[in-house]
Each structure stands twice: as C-alpha cells, then as structure tokens.
Amino acid sequence: MKDKSKFKLKHFINYIVIGAATIIFTILNFTGVLGLSEQFLLEKITIAIILAVSLGLVVGFLGELSLGHAGFMCIGAYIGGKISALLSSSSLGTGLPNLLISIIVGGIAAAIAGVAIGLPALRLKGDYLAIVTLAFGEIVKTLFLNSSDESFGGPIGLETPRYDRNHLFIIGFVLVLVMLAIIQNIIRSKHGRAITSIRDSEIAARATGINVTRYKLLVFALSAFFAGIAGVLYSFSNYRVQCTKFDYNYSIEILVMVVLGGMGSVNGSILSATLITFLQVQLASILTGDLAVLQNIFYALVLILIVIYNNAPALKGFRETHNLKTFFSKLFKKKKEDVDPSLVKDDEAKWNRIPTKINMDELLSMDVKVTESTMKPDKDKGGSS
Amino acid sequence: MSFIVTFLNGLSLGGVYALIALGYTMVYGIAKMLNFAHGDIIMVGGYVLFVFISLTGQPILAIIIAAFLCSLLGISMEKAAYKPLRGASPLAVLITAIGVSYFLQSLAQIIFGAAPKFVIIADLGVITFGELVIPVYSVITLAISILIMIALSLFIKFTKTGRAMIAVSEDKAAAQIMGINVNTIITVTFLIGSFLAAVASVFYLLKAPNISPTFGSKPGIKAFTAAVIGGIGSIPGAMLGGFLLGIVEVFSNSVPAIAPYTDAIEFLILIVILLVRPTGILGKKRREKV
Numbered sequence: 001m002k003d004k005s006k007f008k009l010k011h012f013i014n015y016i017v018i019g020a021a022t023i024i025f026t027i028l029n030f031t032g033v034l035g036l037s038e039q040f041l042l043e044k045i046t047i048a049i050i051l052a053v054s055l056g057l058v059v060g061f062l063g064e065l066s067l068g069h070a071g072f073m074c075i076g077a078y079i080g081g082k083i084s085a086l087l088s089s090s091s092l093g094t095g096l097p098n099l100l101i102s103i104i105v106g107g108i109a110a111a112i113a114g115v116a117i118g119l120p121a122l123r124l125k126g127d128y129l130a131i132v133t134l135a136f137g138e139i140v141k142t143l144f145l146n147s148s149d150e151s152f153g154g155p156i157g158l159e160t161p162r163y164d165r166n167h168l169f170i171i172g173f174v175l176v177l178v179m180l181a182i183i184q185n186i187i188r189s190k191h192g193r194a195i196t197s198i199r200d201s202e203i204a205a206r207a208t209g210i211n212v213t214r215y216k217l218l219v220f221a222l223s224a225f226f227a228g229i230a231g232v233l234y235s236f237s238n239y240r241v242q243c244t245k246f247d248y249n250y251s252i253e254i255l256v257m258v259v260l261g262g263m264g265s266v267n268g269s270i271l272s273a274t275l276i277t278f279l280q281v282q283l284a285s286i287l288t289g290d291l292a293v294l295q296n297i298f299y300a301l302v303l304i305l306i307v308i309y310n311n312a313p314a315l316k317g318f319r320e321t322h323n324l325k326t327f328f329s330k331l332f333k334k335k336k337e338d339v340d341p342s343l344v345k346d347d348e349a350k351w352n353r354i355p356t357k358i359n360m361d362e363l364l365s366m367d368v369k370v371t372e373s374t375m376k377p378d379k380d381k382g383g384s385s
Numbered sequence: 386m387s388f389i390v391t392f393l394n395g396l397s398l399g400g401v402y403a404l405i406a407l408g409y410t411m412v413y414g415i416a417k418m419l420n421f422a423h424g425d426i427i428m429v430g431g432y433v434l435f436v437f438i439s440l441t442g443q444p445i446l447a448i449i450i451a452a453f454l455c456s457l458l459g460i461s462m463e464k465a466a467y468k469p470l471r472g473a474s475p476l477a478v479l480i481t482a483i484g485v486s487y488f489l490q491s492l493a494q495i496i497f498g499a500a501p502k503f504v505i506i507a508d509l510g511v512i513t514f515g516e517l518v519i520p521v522y523s524v525i526t527l528a529i530s531i532l533i534m535i536a537l538s539l540f541i542k543f544t545k546t547g548r549a550m551i552a553v554s555e556d557k558a559a560a561q562i563m564g565i566n567v568n569t570i571i572t573v574t575f576l577i578g579s580f581l582a583a584v585a586s587v588f589y590l591l592k593a594p595n596i597s598p599t600f601g602s603k604p605g606i607k608a609f610t611a612a613v614i615g616g617i618g619s620i621p622g623a624m625l626g627g628f629l630l631g632i633v634e635v636f637s638n639s640v641p642a643i644a645p646y647t648d649a650i651e652f653l654i655l656i657v658i659l660l661v662r663p664t665g666i667l668g669k670k671r672r673e674k675v
Contacts (some may be wrong), residue, residue: 039409041585059476063476065476065479065480067483095445120656120659120660124659124663126415126420126473126475126479127418127479127617128475128613128659128663131419131609131610131613131655132455132656133604134606134653135610135652135655135656136583136652136656138606138646138650138652139652139653142645142648142649143646143649144645145645146645146646152400174429183663207420248602249487252483254482254485255483259480292496293491293494293499294491294495295487296487296490296491297485297491299484299491299494300484300485300487300488300491301484303480303481303483303484303487304466304481304484304485304488307470307477307480307484308466308469308470308481310477310486311470311473311474311477312470312473313470313471313472313473315469330526332521361479374472
C-alpha cells in the first residue's frame with residue numbers, strides 16, 4: 001500500500017503544485033494583494049508553460065525538432081483574437097463564453113495547421129523537418145504581415161478586446177491543468193510509449209507495427225493545438241497582436257525552455273518556463289536597449305553547454321557519476337552511513353562478493369577455451385605422426 | 386529588355402546563394418550535420434569589413450582580413466561546439482548549432498548595437514548598352530562566383546584533399562580505414578565553407594550596404610533552402626538550387642503584386658519540392674540500414 005501511494009504522488013505532484021498555486025494566487029487576487037504587474041507576470045508564466053510543454057511533446061517525446069512553434073502560436077493569436085473581436089460586438093460580449101469559444105477555435109485552427117505541416121513530416125525527418133517548420137513559421141508571419149487592414153490589420157497588427165485582467169491568469173492556470181491532464185495521460189498510455197519508441201528508433205517502431213505516420217501527425221496536431229491556445233491567451237492579455245513578435249527568435253526561446261528543463265521531462269519544462277519568464281520580466285527593467293541581448297547570450301550559452309553536457313560521447317562516464325540524481329542519493333546515503341561505523345561496512349563488502357547470478361557468458365567462454373586446449377594436442381599429434 | 390537585366394540580377398543573386406549553399410551542403414555531406422550558424426558567419430564577415438574599411442579605408446585589405454577571420458571562426462566553431470558532439474544524436478547537434486547561431490547574433494548586437502551600420506566597399510556604378518542598364522556589381526558577382534565554383538569543383542575532383550572529402554562523405558569509416566584523417570577533412574570543409582561565406586558577405590554588401598546583427602540569417606535561410614532544393618550533400622545541387630532560388634526571388638520581387646509574398650513563395654517551392662522529391666532535385670536517396 002505504501003508503495004502504491006508513493007507511486008501516485010510522484011505522478012500527480014505537478015497537478016498538486018499547480019493546483020495549489022492556482023488556489024493561492026486566486027485567494028491573493030481576491031484579497032487584493034496582487035497588483036497589475038504580478039497578474040501580468042502570472043499570465044506570461046502560464047503562456048510560457050503551455051508553450052514549453054507542448055513543444056516538449058514534439059522535441060522531447062517524438063524526437064523531432066520543430067522551429068515553427070511561434071508560427072502555430074501566431075495562428076492561434078490571430079484567429080482567436082479575431083473570433084473574440086467578432087463575438088464581443090455580438091450579444092455574447094467579452095465574458096467567459098467568448099473566451100472559451102475563441103480559445104477552442106484558435107486551438108483548432110492551429111491544430112489544422114499542425115496537420116498541414118505534419119503531412120510533409122510523414123516523408124521528412126530530422127534536419128529537413130526542422131527547416132520545413134522554420135519555413136512554415138516564416139510563411140505564416142509573411143501572410144499575416146501582408147493581410148489587409150480589415151481582416152487582420154497587416155503590419156499594424158490586430159486589435160483585440162482585452163479580457164478582464166483580474167481573472168485571466170486564473171483561466172491560464174486552469175488551461176495549464178487541462179493541458180497537463182491531456183498530455184500526461186497520453187504520454188503514460190500505450191500511445192505515449194509508441195511515441196517515445198519512434199524517438200528511440202523509428203525503424204524498430206515501424207517493425208513492431210506502430211503506425212509512425214499517425215503518431216507523428218497526432219503529436220504535431222496536439223502540440224500545435226496547445227500552441228494555438230497559448231496564442232489566444234496572449235491575444236487576450238495584450239491589446240494588440242503583431243506578427244513580428246512571433247519570429248524565429250521566439251521559437252528558439254521556447255526551445256531553450258524545453259532543453260533547459262530536460263528533454264522528455266514535463267515537470268522540467270514547467271519549471272524552466274516559469275524560471276525563465278520570471279527572470280525575463282525581472283531583468284526587463286534592469287537590462288534596457290542593447291543590453292537586453294545579454295539575456296540572449298545567456299540563452300545561447302545555456303543551450304550549447306547543456307546539450308554538450310547531456311549528449312557528448314566523451315562525457316558519458318562523467319555524466320553517470322556527476323548528475324543531480326546521484327548527487328541527491330549521495331546526500332541521503334551519507335546520513336545513513338554516519339550512523340554505521342566502519343566495521344559494518346566491511347561486512348557489507350563481504351556479502352556483496354557472494355555471486356547471486358550465474359554468469360552465462362563466462363561459462364560459455366570457458367567451454368570454448370577447453371575445446372581449444374583439447375584440440376591443440378590433437379593437431380600436434382597429427383602433425384608429428 | 387528589362388527582362389534581360391532582371392535575369393542577370395537573378396543570376397548574380399543566385400550566384401551568391403550558391404556560394405553560401407555550397408558551405409551548407411559540403412558541411413552536411415561530410416560532417417552529416419546542419420550548420421545553422423553558417424549564415425551568421427556572413428554577418429561576422431560583414432562586420433569585419435565594416436570595422437576594417439572604416440579603420441584603414443582599404444577595401445581589398447579588409448576583404449582579405451574578413452576572409453581570414455571568417456575561416457578562423459568556422460574552424461573554431463567546429464572545434465568548440467560540434468566536435469564534442471560527434472557521434473551524438475542529430476537532434477543534439479542541431480540544437481547546438483542553433484545555439485551557436487543565436488550566440489553570434491547576440492554578441493554582434495552587444496558589440497555593434499541593433500541599428501544597421503553603413504558599409505561602402507566600392508562604388509561600382511552601372512554599364513549602359515543602349516537601353517540596357519546593367520549594374521556592375523551584378524556582373525562582377527556572377528563572374529567571380531562562377532569562377533569560385535569552377536575552382537572548387539576542380540579542387541574536389543583533382544586534388545588529394547578534395548577526393549578525400551568525397552570519400553569521407555561517402556563512407557566515414559571506410560575512409561578512415563584507407564588512411565584519411567577524418568578530423569582534418571572536416572576542419573578543411575568548415576574552412577572552405579566559411580571562406581565562401583565571407584566572399585558572399587562582400588557581394589551582399591556591394592548590393593545593399595547595410596549591416597545589422599540579423600544580416601546573415603535571411604541569406605542563410607535562403608541559401609539553406611537552395612541547398613535543400615538542389616539536394617543537400619550534392620555540390621552541383623547546391624549551385625543549381627542557388628541559381629534557381631535567386632532567379633525566382635528577383636523575378637518575384639519585380640512583380641509588384643506578389644513582391645510582398647516573395648519569401649512565402651520561395652518556402653512554398655521548398656515544401657513542394659521536398660514533397661515530390663524528399664532528397665531534393667539532385668540528391669541521392671539513401672536507405673537506412675539497421
């Protein structure tokens with residue numbers, strides 16, 4: 001029983017933490033502690049979390065690199081913003097139904113784009129796919145930049161009705177929870193294992209009968225759907241949506257969050273998205289003008305160093321001995337060792353030496369040696385006689 | 386008549402794209418990686434030109450220094466960021482390359498600021514043949530880029546190093562067995578690619594004398610598109626793709642109705658070609674073995 005509850009806690013820890021954060025911030029909000037800037041920060045954090053986790057699904061679990069995540073977000077922001085602008089002039093007003101409808105429509109629009117870009121993904125992979133998604137992001141940007149003033153505002157941007165700031169971040173948190181529920185349940189199901197098996201070896205996955213094409217499309221559409229939702233949230237938290245915001249650099253920023261958090265880790269993405277957004281907002285007042293680029297240099301270095309550290313073949317041994325997991329387990333082990341004197345240690349060492357497993361390889365190799373030694377005298381005899 | 390001038394301009398832009406695309410395609414063919422930071426070497430070359438032309442006032446000297454420094458940058462980039470990851474997953478190498486590109490851009494912005502700088506290498510003017518008004522830089526760009534491409538093709542076909550490069554791109558392990566130092570070959574490849582990028586930066590500045598930290602990203606992406614269209618890893622493919630894309634771009638820009646969508650059209654061509662021929666026009670199909 002104890003093991004079972006531990007198992008559950010590990011899997012639900014992120015729901016608990018984010019749920020608790022939602023409740024705490026909601027209470028703080030109603031008591032009037034949170035100012036405008038804090039609310040804005042929370043909105044940004046929820047948007048970043050949704051973006052990072054949804055990109056992490058493609059990069060960390062499917063193992064393909066998408067550089068067009070900002071493009072999907074752009075579609076969501078424009079379509080969702082437009083829908084909400086249309087709805088607000090109708091009888092619905094700017095209330096919650098308006099928000100929900102535009103979030104769903106924006107998400108679906110981005111998901112359709114995700115399928116459209118996922119279809120070439122059936123035939124392409126790796127570097128080609130990265131460049132196609134990059135090209136896709138640029139095309140989206142160009143299309144919205146050249147749109148007419150009536151449709152999407154062209155270079156000036158689309159004016160959006162801003163949602164009541166007092167509640168938007170709460171909706172953002174709820175959306176994060178919904179997304180976690182969907183994405184984590186998929187990852188932990190057989191579909192999730194199919195997706196990770198595509199990442200580990202596409203050929204092997206194909207050989208075991210996994211429909212690689214279908215899963216790639218599913219992941220692309222899902223990731224685009226949530227990026228679109230993040231875009232709609234963005235359009236609600238700002239007065240105006242401008243396509244210049246959703247450029248290549250923004251996609252890279254999201255990628256940094258995923259890589260920093262650890263590829264293939266949902267909780268890592270949440271943590272790093274929160275941390276990076278928080279730092280960004282705090283540093284924005286200190287680093288102004290060209291100095292703001294210092295942040296980008298930091299991103300670039302983090303990206304390079306983390307990837308080299310995690311992937312360099314030469315650092316494999318180092319990585320196995322020096323990582324956070326062993327660091328923590330060492331910390332806990334030390335506490336136990338402090339209680340036991342050195343005598344007990346010796347005892348343990350003796351017990352360790354008792355073989356518990358029969359090493360088949362060793363036995364077989366011994367057999368081979370025996371046959372060789374028995375063969376040799378035979379040959380010698382044959383030669384002499 | 387304006388058709389001929391537009392075509393010539395397209396060819397000259399295509400020549401520049403082809404030079405950059407050669408850098409991409411050679412690195413891809415030999416190191417099996419996509420060097421995302423290749424476009425930013427063009428930017429670094431541009432800033433080196435800017436600094437040395439404003440310091441000394443001698444364009445030729447500045448060009449030589451730029452070519453030297455860019456080659457040095459290319460080699461050190463490979464040694465510092467890509468060499469530790471040799472043998473790692475392609476995704477890791479790709480993300481590192483993006484990081485390097487981002488790093489160079491940010492560094493340039495801190496040193497020189499985001500505002501564009503003005504660099505005049507030489508004022509070349511135009512030649513007039515009756516009604517034809519041909520910009521001189523177009524002719525020079527086209528001539529020099531074709532010369533460089535011929536020289537490169539001869540180098541790869543007839544020298545020992547060039548043939549070693551082909552061998553490494555065909556089969557790395559077998560090349561190593563034959564006594565080829567793969568590390569040296571990869572270094573030479575980065576050197577040549579970066580040198581070509583420096584030359585391309587000179588041509589780019591002749592055409593439009595403004596330089597900013599993101600100066601290299603657009604030609605970089607375009608040239609990569611060209612390399613992929615032609616078939617990445619194939620040297621004639623990069624040249625073909627470069628000229629094709631240059632002509633498409635100049636013609637699309639000359640029609641006012643579709644000029645704003647030029648980028649979108651080019652990327653659409655890329656997507657369509659990849660759908661029809663996933664390895665590009667001249668690319669070889671490689672079957673993955675287990």
